[in-house]
Amino acid sequence: MTRLLAVLIGWLALVSASAPAPAPVALNLVTGDTLPERLSDFHFFTDSNAQVPNERVTPYTINTQLFSDYAAKQRFVYVPPGLTAAYNPDEAFDFPIGSAFIKSFGYPADFRDPDAEIRLIETRVLLRRAEGWVALPYVWNAEGTDAVLRRGGARLPASWIDESGERQQISYRVPNQNQCKTCHELDDEIALLGPKARNLNDGARMASWVDAGILDRAPADAPRVPVWDDPEDGTLEARARGYLDVNCASNSGLFLTYDEADPVALGILKRPVAAGRGSGGRAFDIAPGDPEDSILLFRMEASDPGIAMPELGRELLHREGIALIHAYIARMGNE
Amino acid sequence: MKIFAATAIALLGSTSALAATHTVEAGPDAQERLQTALIEAQPGDTVQIGAGRFELTDGLSLDVDNVTVRGAGSNATILDFSNQMGAGEGLMVTSNDVVLRDFAVEDTKGDGIKSKEADRIVYHNIRVEWTRGPHPDNGAYGIYPVESTHILVDGVTVIGSSDAGIYVGQSDQIVVRNSNVQYNVAGIEIENSHNADVHNNFVTKNTGGILVFDLPNLPQMGGHSTRVFNNLVVDNNTANFAPAGNIVASVPAGMGVMVMANRNVEITQNIMADNATGNVMLVAYSQDYDDENYNPSPRDVRVSGNIHGRAGWAPGFPGGDMLAQAMGGSLPPILWDGNGSGIVVSDDVPVVSLGLTSASQPRGEAQPSLVELHGETEATSQAVTLPDSMEAALR
Numbered sequence: 001m002t003r004l005l006a007v008l009i010g011w012l013a014l015v016s017a018s019a020p021a022p023a024p025v026a027l028n029l030v031t032g033d034t035l036p037e038r039l040s041d042f043h044f045f046t047d048s049n050a051q052v053p054n055e056r057v058t059p060y061t062i063n064t065q066l067f068s069d070y071a072a073k074q075r076f077v078y079v080p081p082g083l084t085a086a087y088n089p090d091e092a093f094d095f096p097i098g099s100a101f102i103k104s105f106g107y108p109a110d111f112r113d114p115d116a117e118i119r120l121i122e123t124r125v126l127l128r129r130a131e132g133w134v135a136l137p138y139v140w141n142a143e144g145t146d147a148v149l150r151r152g153g154a155r156l157p158a159s160w161i162d163e164s165g166e167r168q169q170i171s172y173r174v175p176n177q178n179q180c181k182t183c184h185e186l187d188d189e190i191a192l193l194g195p196k197a198r199n200l201n202d203g204a205r206m207a208s209w210v211d212a213g214i215l216d217r218a219p220a221d222a223p224r225v226p227v228w229d230d231p232e233d234g235t236l237e238a239r240a241r242g243y244l245d246v247n248c249a250s251n252s253g254l255f256l257t258y259d260e261a262d263p264v265a266l267g268i269l270k271r272p273v274a275a276g277r278g279s280g281g282r283a284f285d286i287a288p289g290d291p292e293d294s295i296l297l298f299r300m301e302a303s304d305p306g307i308a309m310p311e312l313g314r315e316l317l318h319r320e321g322i323a324l325i326h327a328y329i330a331r332m333g334n335e
Numbered sequence: 336m337k338i339f340a341a342t343a344i345a346l347l348g349s350t351s352a353l354a355a356t357h358t359v360e361a362g363p364d365a366q367e368r369l370q371t372a373l374i375e376a377q378p379g380d381t382v383q384i385g386a387g388r389f390e391l392t393d394g395l396s397l398d399v400d401n402v403t404v405r406g407a408g409s410n411a412t413i414l415d416f417s418n419q420m421g422a423g424e425g426l427m428v429t430s431n432d433v434v435l436r437d438f439a440v441e442d443t444k445g446d447g448i449k450s451k452e453a454d455r456i457v458y459h460n461i462r463v464e465w466t467r468g469p470h471p472d473n474g475a476y477g478i479y480p481v482e483s484t485h486i487l488v489d490g491v492t493v494i495g496s497s498d499a500g501i502y503v504g505q506s507d508q509i510v511v512r513n514s515n516v517q518y519n520v521a522g523i524e525i526e527n528s529h530n531a532d533v534h535n536n537f538v539t540k541n542t543g544g545i546l547v548f549d550l551p552n553l554p555q556m557g558g559h560s561t562r563v564f565n566n567l568v569v570d571n572n573t574a575n576f577a578p579a580g581n582i583v584a585s586v587p588a589g590m591g592v593m594v595m596a597n598r599n600v601e602i603t604q605n606i607m608a609d610n611a612t613g614n615v616m617l618v619a620y621s622q623d624y625d626d627e628n629y630n631p632s633p634r635d636v637r638v639s640g641n642i643h644g645r646a647g648w649a650p651g652f653p654g655g656d657m658l659a660q661a662m663g664g665s666l667p668p669i670l671w672d673g674n675g676s677g678i679v680v681s682d683d684v685p686v687v688s689l690g691l692t693s694a695s696q697p698r699g700e701a702q703p704s705l706v707e708l709h710g711e712t713e714a715t716s717q718a719v720t721l722p723d724s725m726e727a728a729l730r
Contacts, residue, residue, distance in 0.1 A: 152371030155392060155420070171392075173421055176370050178396040178429075271552075272580060277471060277497065279580030306444040306474060311423050 022046040025054050027080055030127050031098050039123055039138040039147040044078060044102050048145045050123060056081060057102070058212055062199045064228040064242045067318040068105065069170055070162065072118050076102040077195065077214060084216045085195075087206075089223060090259075092192035093215065099128040101192070106140075107160040121156055122174045123147050126184075126192065133190040135180035151177045170315050182312055183250040193250065198223040198258060225258055229320060240328030243321060247310060248296075254285060267296055268332070278307050288332035297325055354379035361387030370395055376402045384438055386411040393421035394445070400430045403728070406438025409462040409492065417442040417466075424449040424479070425463075428456065434728040436460050442467075447493070449479040455721075456480055457728045458488045465495030469518050469576045476502040477519065480509075482555070487725045489513050497576060498583050499524035500541070503531065505555035510719050512536065520577040521546045521586060522568075527553050531561040532719045542575045543583070543590035544568040544610065549597045550582060551624035551631075559598040562716065563605065568592060569644070570609040575651075587612045587651030591668075596620040596694075598634045601716060608644020612651045613666055614684075615641075619674035619694035631694035632675035635713040639681040643668045658703055662687060667705065672698070679712040 026043050029036050036042060039050070046052045053059060057078045065073065079085060080098035087093055104123040108116035120140045127134045138147035139154050153176030159169040175182075184190050200206055206218035225242035226234025234242070245258040255265035264270050267285030272278070272295060280298040287293040299309035300322050308314060357372040357380060359365070369389065372382045378401040386407040391414055397404065404426075406412025416425050425443040428435070428450040439462040440447045447463035450456045463477035477493030480486045481504040488511045493500030500519035503509050509531035516522035522541040525531045526548045538544040545568060549558035568591045577584040586593065589611030594600050595618050607614035615638055620631040647666030650659050659666050667685035671678055674694050680686050690702035 150367065151374045152367040152369075153393065154367060171420060173393065176393075176396070177374050178370075178398045178427075181398065277475070277578030277581070279578075281579035283580075304444070304472075305419060305421060305423070306472070312421070315420070 022054060025057065025078055025080075025100075027098050030078075030080075030100050031129055033129070035136060035149060035151070037149050039125070042100070042125070044076065044100070050074070050102075050104055050120060050147075056212075056214075058209070058214060060200070060205065060209075062194050063202060063225050064199060064239075064246045065194075066246055066313070067321055068313045069158075069172065069316045070111075070160075070168070071105040071107060071121070071158075071172075074104040074106075074118070075194070077209075078102070079214045084213060085209075087197065087215060087217045087219065087222075089197055089219075092194075092196050095128050095192070095195075097128055097130055101126040101195070107158055110161040111163045112161065112165065120144060120147070121158060121172055122154075124180070126190070133184070133192065135177060135184060135190055137174055137177060137180070139174055150174060153177075153179065168316070173313070173315070175312060179312055183310075185250075193246075198225045199246065201225075223259075228324065236324075236328055236331060240324055243324055247321065254296075278309075280307070286329055286332070289330060289334050291326045291329040294329050297322065297329060300325060354381065356381045356383050358383045358385065360385040361389050365389040366391050366393060373397045373399075373402075373404070378402065381405055384412050384414075388413045388415050390418060391416050391425075392418055394419070394423045394425060394427060394443075396427040396429070397433060398429045401432040402430070403434040403436070404438070405434075405436050408437050409439050409460050412438040414438060414440045415442065416440065416444065419444045424474070427451070428453045431455055432724070433457070434459070436728075438462075439464065441465075443474045445474045446479045447474060447477040447496070449476070449481070450483060450486075451480075452482050453480065454483050455485040455725055456483060456487070457725050458491055459729050460490045462492040462494075463496075463500075464493070465497075468495055469497075469520075469573055470495070471497055471576050471578045473497040475499075475581075477516075478502070479504075481505055484508055485721055485725065486510070487721055489729060492516070494518050496520065497578060498581060499546070502526065503528055505553060508719055508721065510534075510721060516541060518573055520573075520575055520583045522571065524548060524583070525558070525561050526550060527555050527558050528561070529557075529559055530717075530719050533561065533563045534565045536566045538566055538568045539570050540573055541571045542573050542577075542588045543586040543593055544571040544607075545592045546583070546586065547592075547594045547597050547600055548582070548620075549595065549629075550620065551626040551629040556626075556629055557598070558596070559600075560717065561597065561599075562601045562603070562718075563592055564601065564603045566605045568605055568607045568610070568614070572609070572611045587655065589613070589649060589651045591615060591646065593618070594633050594636055596629075596631045596633060597636075598630075599713065599715065600633070600636045602636070602638045602641065604640045606642045606644075607668070608642075608646065610646050611649040612647065612655065613670045614643050614646040614668040616670045617675070617678060618670075618672040619691070621694055621696075621698070623695070633671075633678065634675045635677035636675075637679050637681075637712050638669060639679075641682050643682060643684045652698070654698055654701075658689075658701065661703060671706070671708070672701075677712045678708050679710055680708040 078100040083096040085093040085095045106118040106120040139150045140147045154174040158172040201224040209215035228243040244256040249256040302308040381403040384406045424446040425440040431454045434457040436459040465473040475498035477496045477500045492515045496519040499521035500516035507529045517540045522538040524546040591607040591610040591614035593616045646668035669686040673691040688706040
C-alpha cells in the first residue's frame, strides 16, 4: 500500500514536471530566410513579456552604453547549443551562424523606483545567418504581451518620471530596418557593436560567458573601457574616450575609437569640411581647453535634427554625457 | 503557402521576368507605409507614390539596387517634411541603379535627397524646395549625390538650399542638365569631382550660380574635366544666407560661374548677365590647408563663346568696391585672381587680373590690371557618356 502510494506520487511529480517544459529557441527561424512576424515566434523567452530568458539565452550588460533618450535597455545573447563565439581583442567577437542578440528598450514609470517594471516599447533582434547579420525591429503591443515586426519603423509616445522627479515625454522613434545599418555597419555588412572585449570586460563577465559555453576564451589581459559615469573606474580622459567610442565612433566623420592615437583623427584642432550649419560657426571639432569653441560639443548640445549628433536615437540632450565631454575638452592642454 | 508565394516571387525576381509595383497612397501612416515599401522592394521593382501630400516625420531611405521610385509629378506628389522630427535628409539612397522621378520633397530639416555610393543614379523631374525661401536654417543641399560613378540629374528644380541646390561631390562621370535652380546659396556645385557636364540649366536668383570647386582634406581630390555650357546664368544676386563655417559662406553675392582650384574646365556658350560681382571668376583656394597632395590653383581653364550682359557693378567680396572704383566704377565681367596657369579667355569682354602670385597672398595686395588671356590651353573637350540604361530611364 505504501509502495503503491509512493509510485503514485512519483508518477504525479513526473507529470507536473514535464508538462510545461518550454520549447527551445527556434533555431530554424534564426538561421532561415523568413522574417518572423512576431518576437514570440523565436522562443527567446519563456514568458510573454520578454523577461524570462529561455535556455542558452543569457542576459548581460556592457561597461559603457549608447545613450538612447534615457531608455532602459535589456540585452540578451543566444548561441546555439554546442557552439561558441571566437574571442577577438579589438573587434566584436565572431559569433557562429545561429547566434542572436536581443535588445529591448523601454521605460519604467518612475526612474526613482528601482523595482519598477519596465514598459517595453521595442525589441531589436540581430540574427546571425549564413549570409551575415540581419537586423529586425519589433514593436510591442499596448498590452505588452508580444512584439510585431515593423520594418518601416514607428513613432510611439513615451513618458516617465526621471531621477529628479520631473515628468519627461517624447515621441520615441523606433528605427526602420535600413537605419540599423547607419551604425551597425562595417564594410557594407551589418556588424555588431556592443559585444567587444573592451566593453564587456568587467573582470568576470567574459569568464562567465566561457562557463556558459558562449565564448571560447577570456584572456586575463583583455582590453577594457571604463564605466563612463564611474569616476572610480577610470580617468576623465579614459571615460570620455570610452563614451565617444560607444556613442560617436560609428558615424561622426571622425575616428573616435577607443584606441585611436592620431589627435586630428580624434577631432583635435580639425577644421570642419562639410558640416554646414552643424559647425555652429565654431572653428574646430575639438578645440583643446575650449569646450565652447568645439563643434563636437555643440552638436551634442543641439536638439535641431539638422545639427544634433548622434543623428539617430536621440531627441533629448544627454546632460551627464555633455558634462563629461565638456570636462574632458576643458582639461585638455591644462593638465 | 506563404513561404511558397515568397519563393515564387524570389524565382521570378531572379529572372527579372516580373517586376512588381508597390503602390503607396497618401493618408494616415504614410511614413511607415512608404518606408516599408522602400524596404520590401526587390531589384527591378517600382515604388509608385500616389498624388497628394505625404506628411512625413522622419527621413526615408532606400538600400535596394535597381529600384525606381516614381511619383505622379513634381507638383502632384509632395513628400512634406515640415514636421520632420528625425535627423538627416528627406530621402537617402545607398544602392546602385536607382531612378528617382516625378515627385517633390519639401522643407526637410537636413538635405533634400542624398545618394551616397550609389552608382548610375538618375534624378529626373524632381522638385526640392524650402517653401519659406532663403533662410540659414534651411537644409544644406537639395539634390546631393556623393561618392558615386555615373550620375544623371535631369529636369530638376531646387529652391532655397542654404548651401548648394544641386551638389555633386567626390564623384566621376556626371551630367547635370535641363534643371532650374533658384534662391540657393550656390545654384549648382561640382566639388572634388571628375568629368562633369553641366549644361542647359536655368540658374538665377542664387548667391552664386555655378561653382566648380576643389577642396583639401577630402578622400577624393584633384577635381578636373568639367564643362559648363549652354546655361542661362542671370541675376544671381541673392545675399549669401549660408550659415557660418561653411565654404560657400565665402561666395560673394552676384557671382555667375566660379572656378576654384580645379583643372581642365571649360566655360562655353553660356548666357551670363546681371550678376553684380561678375559673370566668371577664376580663383585659387586661399585658406590655410595642411595637405601636400592638394593643388589650390586653377589650371587649364577655357572661357569662350559666351554671351555677356551687365556684370561687376557691385562686387560682393571684401575690397571689391575699391577695386571697382580703381577700374572706373565697375569690374569687368571676368575676374581672375592671377593664380594658376593655362587660363585662356576668348570672350569679347575685358578681363581683370588681381595679379596675385600665390594662393595664400591676401587679396588686399592685389595689383589689378586688364589682361589679354588669348593663347593656348591644355583644356580639352570630352563629352560625358552615361550608360544607356540611365538615358532609357527617362523615357
